[in-house]
Amino acid sequence: MQQAPTPDPAGPAQDTVAAAVGEEQTYVDRVYTRLDELRASYGSRLAEVRREGPSGSPQNRSERDAFAAHYSDAVARLDHVENRLVFGRLDLRAGEEPRYVGRIGMSDAEHDQLLVDWRAPSAQPFYQATAAHPGDVVRRRHLMTRARTVVGVEDELLDHAHLDADVADGLTGEGALFAAMSAAREGHMSDIVATIQAEQDAVIRSPLDGVLVVQGGPGTGKTAVALHRTAYLLYAHRQRLERSGVLLVGPSRVFLRYIDQVLPSLGESDVVATTMADLLPGTTADAPEDEEVAAVKGRLVMADVLARAVRGLQRVPEQVQELDVEGVRLRLDPADVRTAMGRARRSGLPHNQARDTFALAMLDVLVRQYAAARGADDPEERPYLFEDVRSARDVRVAINLCWMPTTAHGLLERLYDRPDLLARHAPRLGAADRALLARERGSAWTVADVPLLDELAELLGPHQQAEASRARSEARQQAAEELRYAQEAISSQELGMGMVSAEMLAERFAATGPRLTTAERASAERSWTYGHIVVDEAQELSPMAWRSLLRRCPSRSMTVVGDLAQRSGHRPARSWADVLGGAGSEHVRESVLTISYRTPATVMDAATAVMTAAGAAPAYPVRAARDLPGSLVVTRAGDLAGTAADVVREELAALDRADGPGRGRLAVLAPRGEEALVVRALAADPALAAALRGPDGDPLDARVVVVDAVAAKGLEFDVVVLVEPARIGAGGHGDLYVAMTRPTRRLHVVHAGDLPAGLR
Numbered sequence: 001m002q003q004a005p006t007p008d009p010a011g012p013a014q015d016t017v018a019a020a021v022g023e024e025q026t027y028v029d030r031v032y033t034r035l036d037e038l039r040a041s042y043g044s045r046l047a048e049v050r051r052e053g054p055s056g057s058p059q060n061r062s063e064r065d066a067f068a069a070h071y072s073d074a075v076a077r078l079d080h081v082e083n084r085l086v087f088g089r090l091d092l093r094a095g096e097e098p099r100y101v102g103r104i105g106m107s108d109a110e111h112d113q114l115l116v117d118w119r120a121p122s123a124q125p126f127y128q129a130t131a132a133h134p135g136d137v138v139r140r141r142h143l144m145t146r147a148r149t150v151v152g153v154e155d156e157l158l159d160h161a162h163l164d165a166d167v168a169d170g171l172t173g174e175g176a177l178f179a180a181m182s183a184a185r186e187g188h189m190s191d192i193v194a195t196i197q198a199e200q201d202a203v204i205r206s207p208l209d210g211v212l213v214v215q216g217g218p219g220t221g222k223t224a225v226a227l228h229r230t231a232y233l234l235y236a237h238r239q240r241l242e243r244s245g246v247l248l249v250g251p252s253r254v255f256l257r258y259i260d261q262v263l264p265s266l267g268e269s270d271v272v273a274t275t276m277a278d279l280l281p282g283t284t285a286d287a288p289e290d291e292e293v294a295a296v297k298g299r300l301v302m303a304d305v306l307a308r309a310v311r312g313l314q315r316v317p318e319q320v321q322e323l324d325v326e327g328v329r330l331r332l333d334p335a336d337v338r339t340a341m342g343r344a345r346r347s348g349l350p351h352n353q354a355r356d357t358f359a360l361a362m363l364d365v366l367v368r369q370y371a372a373a374r375g376a377d378d379p380e381e382r383p384y385l386f387e388d389v390r391s392a393r394d395v396r397v398a399i400n401l402c403w404m405p406t407t408a409h410g411l412l413e414r415l416y417d418r419p420d421l422l423a424r425h426a427p428r429l430g431a432a433d434r435a436l437l438a439r440e441r442g443s444a445w446t447v448a449d450v451p452l453l454d455e456l457a458e459l460l461g462p463h464q465q466a467e468a469s470r471a472r473s474e475a476r477q478q479a480a481e482e483l484r485y486a487q488e489a490i491s492s493q494e495l496g497m498g499m500v501s502a503e504m505l506a507e508r509f510a511a512t513g514p515r516l517t518t519a520e521r522a523s524a525e526r527s528w529t530y531g532h533i534v535v536d537e538a539q540e541l542s543p544m545a546w547r548s549l550l551r552r553c554p555s556r557s558m559t560v561v562g563d564l565a566q567r568s569g570h571r572p573a574r575s576w577a578d579v580l581g582g583a584g585s586e587h588v589r590e591s592v593l594t595i596s597y598r599t600p601a602t603v604m605d606a607a608t609a610v611m612t613a614a615g616a617a618p619a620y621p622v623r624a625a626r627d628l629p630g631s632l633v634v635t636r637a638g639d640l641a642g643t644a645a646d647v648v649r650e651e652l653a654a655l656d657r658a659d660g661p662g663r664g665r666l667a668v669l670a671p672r673g674e675e676a677l678v679v680r681a682l683a684a685d686p687a688l689a690a691a692l693r694g695p696d697g698d699p700l701d702a703r704v705v706v707v708d709a710v711a712a713k714g715l716e717f718d719v720v721v722l723v724e725p726a727r728i729g730a731g732g733h734g735d736l737y738v739a740m741t742r743p744t745r746r747l748h749v750v751h752a753g754d755l756p757a758g759l760r
C-alpha cells in the first residue's frame, strides 16, 4: 500500500491511514459496481437495438440508428471514465453526508447521489476551499487509486487551527499534486481533474461569454486548463454548445494527438480539434515557409489586398463591344455593364453568387436588343430568345470577362504568380514585401496561406463548376471506399456465400448513410460557426488567422491560451493586444497563471536567465512548484552528435533505474535542420534505434524523439537533451525558452560552441 505525504500537521498514524483506505475502498467499490450496472444496462439496450436489424420504414431505421448511437456513446463514455473515477471527498460542517467528487455524476438505483461531477457547483469547494476560506468544508480528502483499488488517501484539514504555510501559499492537495508531477510521462497528456489548483479552477469556471486570454509561462497548465475548461463549458452550457459545437485549435497535429485522450477521460468527445494548417476542409497546407514571408501574409493589410483582387474580377469594358448571337450583332455597352454591376454588388452576395444577378441583368438588356433586332414581340417567344442569347459563345465570354467566377485557390495562385496583378491590388504593400510573396503556380500551400484562402473563400463564395467537379470526385472516392469496405466485410465475416455481392452491400451502406455528430458535420464545413473557440499556443497566430477564427465564432466567445515569451521567430509581442489583432477589439479579459507544474525550479531559473541576458526577459515570471537535485547538467562535446548519443544512452539508463525498464520519455531538441545528424548518430546504436522507432512508428509512442524546438511546442518529456542551445536561440529567443522548459525532470545541455549568455 502506498501512502502519499499529507500536509495534516498531526501526521496520521499508519493504522488510521489503513482504516481510512479501507473505508474509502468500500465506497469506491460501490461506485464501480454502479458503473458496471450502468454499462451493462446500456450495453444490453444497444445489443437489443442492433438485433432488430436493418428492416422497417426509413423513419424506424433512423430512430433505431439514433438510439444505437446514443447507447454506444453512453457505453464509450462510461468506458473512458473508468480510470480514477472517484478522486475526492469533502467533509462538510453541520453533519452533512460526505460528498464524493469524481469524473462524472452518478446516482444509485434509488436515485441517491453517489458521485458529484467535478464540474458541478457543489464540487467547486474541492478545488477552491482553502484554510483561509474554507466555506462549509472541514476536511478535503484526496483518494489515490490504481485500477479500482484505493492505494492512499491524503487529508487536508481546513480550519484555522491547522493553517500551514504551503496551503496558505495556494497549493492544494500537495501529496496528490506532487505524485502527479513526478510520475513518468507517457506519450499522451493526462487530465489533472484530481489536482486542479485554485488559480486554474477560477479560469476553468470563468463565464462563457467574451474572449478570455490566459497568459501563463511554460508548464503552468495552460493546455490542461484549456481542455478542462472546454469540458466544463460543455457541461455548464450544454444546450448552447451542443448544437453549435466547440472548436479547439492547437499548434500541430502531433500536439493534437498528444492531448487527444484528455477530453474523453473527462466524459466529452464531441469537439472539433484542428490546427490552423488544417482549418480548411480539403486543403493541405504543410509546406515550410520563411518567417518573413509568413509575416507579410499574416498582416491585416492582406484583407484589403484580397478584397481588391476580388473586385478586380469585376471589370467594365472601356468601349462598346459587338457580340454575335445567331448572326445578329448586339451591343455590349459599358454603361449597361456598370448598371448591372451596381445591382449585383448591392445584393451583398459573395462574388461567385452575385455573378448570377449580374448575368441576369446583362442578359435582360441583350435579350431586349435581340428581340428588337428579330422583330419578335410575342412574350411567349421570350424563353427561346433568352436561351439563344444565354448560350451564345460571344455572350458567355463577354459576361465572364466582366464578372469572372473563380476559386480561392486559383485567385491566390494568380496573385502570387503575377507581380503586375499583385502590384495593382496591393498598393499599400512595399515592393520588397510583394517580392517576398512571389512564387510559382502549383507551389504547395503553407499555413500562412490558410487565412488568405479562407478570406477569399468568404469573398468569392462557392464556385459552382469547381464545387461540382470536387463533389463528383469525392462521390467517386466514397463509392470506391464503400465497395472496398464491403469486400472486406464479406471476406472477413464470410457474409457472401454467393448470396450478397460487395456492390449490393456497398449500396446498402450508402442508402443508410452515416449519422454525423455535430463535430463531424462542423469539421467538414468551412462556413460552420461554433459556439466557442479554444486556441492553444495563441501567441503564434497572425492577425489574418484571428480574422479566420472570429469569422467562425459570431458570439465572440473564446478561450485563448498562450505565453508571449514563447513566441517563435524574431518578432516579439509586447502585449496580448498586440497579438490578438481584430480579436483584441472584442470584450477581452485576461487571467495569468503563475506556477509551473512541469519544470524544476533550477531549469526554470536557467531558462529565465537566458531570456533576460538576451534582453527578452519574460513579462510574466513563473514560480516553479518544486525543484529536483541534478535537474540541470551541461556537457561539453567535441563531436556534438556522438556526445548527444552517449548522453541519451546515459539518461535512458537513469530513467530505467528510476521508473523501471523502458519507462519515461526523452527528447533530443536540436537546432532546425540538424535533427538528421543527431538521428544518424543515435541510430548507429541498435538499442537507441529501437527507442527512436516506437512500437508502430508513431513518434508519440517512441521513447526517444529528435525534433526542433518549434515541433516540441506544447509537449513535455521527462528528460530533454538540448543540443547546441546558442544555435537554437539564433532562430529566436522564444524557441530556446520553449526548448529549455520541456523537461519534467532534467535538462541535459550538450554543446560544442559557446553557451548562450545566462547559461554560461
Ligand SMILES: Nc1ncnc2c1ncn2[C@@H]1O[C@H](COP(=O)(O)OP(=O)(O)OP(=O)(O)O)[C@@H](O)[C@H]1O
Pocket: 177, 180, 181, 190, 191, 192, 195, 196, 197, 200, 216, 217, 218, 219, 220, 221, 222, 223, 224, 225, 563, 566, 597, 598, 713, 714, 715, 716, 741
Ligand atoms: N493542477 C495540476 N495538477 C497536476 N499536474 C498539473 C497541474 N497543472 C498542470 N499540470 C501538469 O503540468 C504539465 C504542464 O501542463 P501544460 O502542458 O498544460 O502547461 P502549459 O502551460 O500548456 O505549458 P507550455 O506553455 O509549456 O506548453 C502537464 O504535465 C500537466 O499535466
